Amino acid sequence: MSRSWEFVPFVLGSLRRPISTGAFVPSSRGCARALLDGIDMVDTDTVVELGAGTGAITRALDAALPASARLLAVEINDGFAERLRRTAPPRVEVVCDSAVELPRILDEHRVERVDAVVSALPWTVMRSEDRRAVLTAVAKVLQPEGVFATLLSVHRARTDSGREFESLLADTFTEVRRGRTIWTNLPPVTAYHCT
Ligand SMILES: C[S@@+](CC[C@H](N)C(=O)[O-])C[C@H]1O[C@@H](n2cnc3c(N)ncnc32)[C@H](O)[C@@H]1O
Structure with a gap:
């Protein structure tokens, strides 16, 4: 699906929930490339995406991953999650929930270890304890050589959060x-890549 198809639903969704969406348009292809560039996809079995939105990064992940890999896409906005269930490639397991619930989500989906976590979550508008809870859970589930790839808005980087x-x-x-x-x-x- 081309980016233009997800553009309007994303803009409408972000107007309804501007703070938790954290952007008015979906991530660009350049963004997805910058995130995925730091991840070795060849030996990857399981990837979790946090804040999947309408799937701009999900689709890039699907294209880059080996056919046998699992891809879980976590999205808190039920409108976005519902849309992603209809439009995402078949292997994508869409979970409508908060990233804060990552340990429970992985438990329910019988995921023990994760090779990469990719995130476009709006970190700076999240509560401090939620940021910490998500990052702690990510570090815990990642394989020792696993990668956490995330984005941070330039204009937010200099704020306290x-x-x-x-x-x-x-x-x-x-x-x-x-x-x-x-x-x-x-x-x-x-883009940040953490190990
Ligand atoms: C900046 S948008 C990125 C959307 C999409 N990944 C993209 O790149 O176009 C951030 C997304 O994170 C979702 N989100 C915000 N807080 C969340 C949370 N606690 N758990 C899961 N998703 C969350 C928002 O609903 C939104 O879809």
């Missing part, structure tokens, strides 16, 4: 690599 998020990444993971900034995305975002 942006700085808190960056230091939380540093406290939670052994290595945090700040990757490319995609200036053409709305809003511009920087």
Whole structure:
């Protein structure tokens, strides 16, 4: 499905829930590439996406993953989740829930270890304890060589919550690599890869 098909539903959804959506348009292809570039897809069995929205990154993940890999897409907005269930490639397991519930979600889907977690969650508008709960759960489920790839809006990086998020990444993971900034995305975002 082309990006234009998901554009209008995303914009309408974000107007209804602007704060929890965190963006007015879906992520660009450049964004998806910047996130996925740091992940070795060849030996990947299970990937979890947090904040899948209408599937801009989900579809890029599906295209890049081996056919045998599992892909769980977690999305809190029931409108987005329902749409993604109808439009996503068949292997995508769409879960309408909060990323904060990651341990329970993985338990219910019988997922023990995860090779990569990919996120476009709006970190800086989340409650501090929720940010911490999600990152702790991510670090716990990742394989030792697993990767956590995420985005942070450039204009939010200098706020208190942006700085808190960056230091939380540093406290939670052994290595945090700040990757490319995609200036053409709305809003511009920087990709991070953590192991
Ligand atoms: C910036 S949008 C990104 C959407 C999509 N991944 C993309 O790149 O176009 C963030 C998404 O995270 C979802 N979200 C926000 N808080 C969430 C939470 N606690 N758990 C799961 N999804 C959440 C929003 O509903 C929204 O769809």
